[in-house]
Amino acid sequence: xxxxxxxxxxxxxxxxxxxxxxxxxxxxxxxxxxFVIKTQSGDAKEIEPLILxxxxxxxxxxxxxxxxxxxxxxxSTYERRSFLDQIIGQPPAVIKVYQEKYRSFMRGKGTNVxxxxxxxxxxxxxxxxxxxxxxxxxxxxxxxxILNKEDGSxxxxxVEIPDSENMDYxxxxxxxxxxxxxxLITNNMIRSSESSYDxxxxxxxxxxxxxxxxxxxxxxxxxxxxxxxxxxEIIRTSPTEANDHLILLQKEIKVIHDPESYREEVVKQEVIxxxxxxxxxxxxxxxxxxxxxxxxxxxxxxxxxxxxxEQEIVVSPYxxxxxKAGEEYRLQLSGDADHGSAPMTTIKDGKLYLSGMQINPxxxxxxxxxxxxxxxxxxxxxxxxxxxxxxxxxxxxxLYLHEMLVE
Amino acid sequence: xIEVKEIEKRYGRKKILKGVSFTAEKGEITCLxxxxxxxxxxxxxxxxxxxxxxKGQILIDGKPIDKHxxxxxxxxxxxxxxxxxxxxxxxxxxxxxxxxxxxxxxxxELLGFFRLDPSSRISSLSKGNTAKVNLLLGLALDVxxxxxxxxxxxxxxxxxxxxxxxxxxxxIENRGVIITTHEIGDIEHLLDKVVLLDDGLVTKEFSAxxxxxxxxxxxIDVMREVYQK
Amino acid sequence: xxKYLQLVxxxxxxxxxxxxxxxxxxxxxxxxxxxVQSRSYLNLxxxxxxxxxxxxxxxxxxxxxMSFLQIAKSSWFxxxxxxxxxxxxxxxxxxxYRDWIGKNTxxxxxxxxxxxxxNIFFAKITTILLMTFGFVAVQLIMIPIEIMVLKAMVPNExxxxxxxxxxxxxxxxxxxxxxxxxxxxxxxxxxxxLAVSVLFTGILFERxxxxxxxxxxxxxxxxxxxxxxxxxxxxxxxxNNFFYPIELLVLExxxxxxxLSASIWVSGFLLKKKVTV
Numbered sequence: 050x051x052x053x054x055x056x057x058x059x060x061x062x063x064x065x066x067x068x069x070x071x072x073x074x075x076x077x078x079x080x081x082x083x084f085v086i087k088t089q090s091g092d093a094k095e096i097e098p099l100i101l102x103x104x105x106x107x108x109x110x111x112x113x114x115x116x117x118x119x120x121x122x123x124x125s126t127y128e129r130r131s132f133l134d135q136i137i138g139q140p141p142a143v144i145k146v147y148q149e150k151y152r153s154f155m156r157g158k159g160t161n162v163x164x165x166x167x168x169x170x171x172x173x174x175x176x177x178x179x180x181x182x183x184x185x186x187x188x189x190x191x192x193x194x195i196l197n198k199e200d201g202s203x204x205x206x207x208v209e210i211p212d213s214e215n216m217d218y219x220x221x222x223x224x225x226x227x228x229x230x231x232x233l234i235t236n237n238m239i240r241s242s243e244s245s246y247d248x249x250x251x252x253x254x255x256x257x258x259x260x261x262x263x264x265x266x267x268x269x270x271x272x273x274x275x276x277x278x279x280x281x282e283i284i285r286t287s288p289t290e291a292n293d294h295l296i297l298l299q300k301e302i303k304v305i306h307d308p309e310s311y312r313e314e315v316v317k318q319e320v321i322x323x324x325x326x327x328x329x330x331x332x333x334x335x336x337x338x339x340x341x342x343x344x345x346x347x348x349x350x351x352x353x354x355x356x357x358x359e360q361e362i363v364v365s366p367y368x369x370x371x372x373k374a375g376e377e378y379r380l381q382l383s384g385d386a387d388h389g390s391a392p393m394t395t396i397k398d399g400k401l402y403l404s405g406m407q408i409n410p411x412x413x414x415x416x417x418x419x420x421x422x423x424x425x426x427x428x429x430x431x432x433x434x435x436x437x438x439x440x441x442x443x444x445x446x447x448l449y450l451h452e453m454l455v456e
Numbered sequence: 457x458i459e460v461k462e463i464e465k466r467y468g469r470k471k472i473l474k475g476v477s478f479t480a481e482k483g484e485i486t487c488l489x490x491x492x493x494x495x496x497x498x499x500x501x502x503x504x505x506x507x508x509x510x511k512g513q514i515l516i517d518g519k520p521i522d523k524h525x526x527x528x529x530x531x532x533x534x535x536x537x538x539x540x541x542x543x544x545x546x547x548x549x550x551x552x553x554x555x556x557x558x559x560x561x562x563x564x565e566l567l568g569f570f571r572l573d574p575s576s577r578i579s580s581l582s583k584g585n586t587a588k589v590n591l592l593l594g595l596a597l598d599v600x601x602x603x604x605x606x607x608x609x610x611x612x613x614x615x616x617x618x619x620x621x622x623x624x625x626x627x628i629e630n631r632g633v634i635i636t637t638h639e640i641g642d643i644e645h646l647l648d649k650v651v652l653l654d655d656g657l658v659t660k661e662f663s664a665x666x667x668x669x670x671x672x673x674x675x676i677d678v679m680r681e682v683y684q685k
Numbered sequence: 686x687x688k689y690l691q692l693v694x695x696x697x698x699x700x701x702x703x704x705x706x707x708x709x710x711x712x713x714x715x716x717x718x719x720x721v722q723s724r725s726y727l728n729l730x731x732x733x734x735x736x737x738x739x740x741x742x743x744x745x746x747x748x749x750x751m752s753f754l755q756i757a758k759s760s761w762f763x764x765x766x767x768x769x770x771x772x773x774x775x776x777x778x779x780x781x782y783r784d785w786i787g788k789n790t791x792x793x794x795x796x797x798x799x800x801x802x803x804n805i806f807f808a809k810i811t812t813i814l815l816m817t818f819g820f821v822a823v824q825l826i827m828i829p830i831e832i833m834v835l836k837a838m839v840p841n842e843x844x845x846x847x848x849x850x851x852x853x854x855x856x857x858x859x860x861x862x863x864x865x866x867x868x869x870x871x872x873x874x875x876x877x878x879l880a881v882s883v884l885f886t887g888i889l890f891e892r893x894x895x896x897x898x899x900x901x902x903x904x905x906x907x908x909x910x911x912x913x914x915x916x917x918x919x920x921x922x923x924x925n926n927f928f929y930p931i932e933l934l935v936l937e938x939x940x941x942x943x944x945l946s947a948s949i950w951v952s953g954f955l956l957k958k959k960v961t962v
Contacts, residue, residue, distance in 0.1 A: 062822050062823065066823070066825045067821060067870075070825050071867040073850065132872065137930045156926075156929070157925045157927045
């Protein structure tokens with residue numbers, strides 16, 4: 050035994066030292082504070098289906114490592130991102146569900162929610178594919194797959210994108226399916242001699258013939274107006290619900306050259322409703338509200354234009370069916386929340402959910418709002434704040450929220 | 457019995473062994489004789505699977521060599537293959553650890569016979585003593601066959617005598633020995649069998665005793681005949 | 686098994702000197718680093734607060750507290766670690782070639798041991814692993830000691846205390862050596878082991894076929910890399926992202942084990958049939 054002492058002692062040192070290190074790291078609950086949604090008014094039941102996803106970082110140690118955190122009515126749960134999670138990645142919740150339910154169909158289809166459309170019968174997928182060489186892109190196609198949810202059969206085909214000679218790139222903004230037609234809403238970047246510009250297209254695809262039957266350009270650079278350009282944004286919808294209308298917020302932007310810089314000014318703003326099936330375009334009258342396309346929402350029958358004004362969220366509904374604007378209402382945000390930066394919103398089952406995105410005591414943001422309101426009337430059903438459970442706890446941290454789920 | 461059958465070996469383009477065959481019996485001392493570079497050492501290495509062959513086969517008691525063979529056959533190269541910083545004691549300890557056929561009693565006997573101090577470091581030994589330690593480590597193994605590569609080269613006269621004495625002692629008795637040399641003066645009288653090598657081939661394989669008795673020739677005489685032809 | 690352990694012990698004893706010397710250098714250099722960095726921080730504090738009459742609060746505001754990270758980021762700390770890494774890298778080759786060089790060519794003895802020659806391969810790769818883990822383990826013991834010295838030198842109010850875990854996870858270079866989860870540890874060092882096994886095979890090719898062997902070794906290495914990356918390449922360029930990430934991970938692990946077994950098999954073959962002394 051004596052001649053093995055060096056070998057045995059290094060073995061013991063290795064096992065003890067490295068063992069202790071990893072046992073400690075696995076068992077030590079990092080000291081993360083508990084966040085809660087404190088009720089200020091209304092019924093706390095309203096926030097039960099709400100889950101906020103974000104990340105927390107302790108700023109006291111100079112190491113900017115963040116931990117995933119989920120905040121719900123029950124408080125906060127931290128999830129250290131394991132090695133496996135880092136490899137597997139975190140697809141959006143909708144995609145995760147699809148991947149679990151339709152594992153083989155979802156193979157190689159990426160994690161872009163906009164590429165999918167689900168109805169009772171089918172799950173449709175379409176994407177933009179193209180080849181790139183050093184100078185330009187070519188061979189633009191739509192790979193399309195339709196899964197029949199009942200019998201599990203899959204229809205897959207590829208169609209060439211027409212008029213794609215001058216396209217630099219394109220991406221899928223939305224996919225909708227109505228009966229036997231698939232509507233692909235894309236954003237195409239077109240190369241021209243002077244500059245490049247974006248176009249929004251709606252391609253109609255007949256699933257029986259597997260051909261493109263219509264290609265509609267929804268927004269284009271206006272003729273003549275020197276220096277102006279048009280930006281079109283699609284108003285958000287629920288990714289899992291089918292819509293037969295597409296709502297576009299189209300802004301004409303003028304670039305103003307100052308001596309040393311330039312700025313942009315919105316000259317004209319227009320909301321267009323586009324009926325996918327009939328291809329009818331209709332301009333929707335709107336008040337001169339600030340409208341944020343990231344916040345606004347189209348639930349299939351009504352559009353809710355949402356914007357931020359000072360410390361208020363302004364919501365103005367518009368009902369598509371009767372073409373009438375609803376009553377505008379405002380939701381007051383608390384003074385110290387986010388310094389006016391936009392919150393997150395989502396609409397589900399007639400309720401508007403709203404949450405701030407950041408808490409950072411260093412910037413004097415100690416809490417952020419959570420509001421649930423009746424989306425039609427603006428009646429507040431719940432109002433509260435995300436804040437530390439123990440207000441005496443650390444103030445050297447940052448909390449960022451980035452996803453809002455209503456189950 | 458060690459059977460060497462038609463073995464061929466090249467180094468690059470150069471053929472060193474062109475189909476060498478001979479046998480070495482247990483209980484006999486077989487001597488491979490040839491000028492330097494004729495491939496004597498290569499044959500010993502090949503028997504121990506220390507270098508690959510291009511053709512041919514070597515059998516030890518009818519079987520090709522495997523890991524168990526190293527308890528039956530040992531090789532004493534022309535230089536000591538132990539770590540220089542070890543003492544003789546440590547070297548013996550190493551051998552005892554790895555070989556079940558290590559015979560410590562015989563090792564001690566050899567230590568006394570060679571008058572070696574077991575606590576001395578290998579790196580501090582004289583050339584003669586190093587050769588003796590080398591021999592000790594090989595002969596203290598209870599093996600059937602011992603291969604020795606030039607055990608006398610570059611060693612002083614007295615050590616040579618001591619080593620030669622080993623061959624006539626019980627330390628060698630009943631074992632099969634293959635020894636290589638390019639000068640046979642000191643050991644001619646010890647040999648049972650001689651294998652003459654030239655240009656990659658066995659030119660003559662004969663029994664030393666038979667040559668003496670039947671033809672009245674010494675090994676040197678036979679060699680002279682062969683090489684001056 | 687017993688022979689293997691004896692061989693490991695023997696091989697380890699052959700590097701124990703180099704190993705201890707490197708550890709000694711590491712300890713001394715890092716200790717000097719702790720003292721030098723702490724002194725220079727304290728000198729700065731003295732100068733600002735007593736000569737320039739800067740209030741303590743203002744000093745802390747503009748220069749920050751002293752933490753172990755300042756030490757860990759200095760070359761006093763990193764230099765010796767790099768030296769140990771270089772030592773291991775060098776020894777991966779030397780562990781084989783040292784047996785062939787010099788007039789006491791020990792490889793004769795090793796190859797003539799009455800045990801499978803593959804045990805020599807296993808013993809040498811285990812020794813490399815022992816050496817590596819030895820450095821990692823002792824470094825993990827040194828850090829708390831160094832932290833204690835820092836605590837003794839810098840007063841409380843100027844100091845930000847960090848745990849070992851916080852230190853090693855804050856510096857990206859250190860997380861390679863000390864990954865924060867056991868899974869990553871196994872993954873990183875598994876990959877390292879794989880690389881060493883491929884290098885060993887390359888060395889044995891060279892030892893068996895000399896110049897041609899170098900070429901064979903390089904080809905073997907390239908083949909190993911291609912086989913290892915095959916699932917990723919297929920996934921990316923041929924199969925249109927067919928696999929889910931977890932499947933890719935499993936495939937990669939299988940490929941890794943495949944390359945490892947191939948290395949062991951080829952090394953065993955070379956040692957048994959082709960190696961030459």
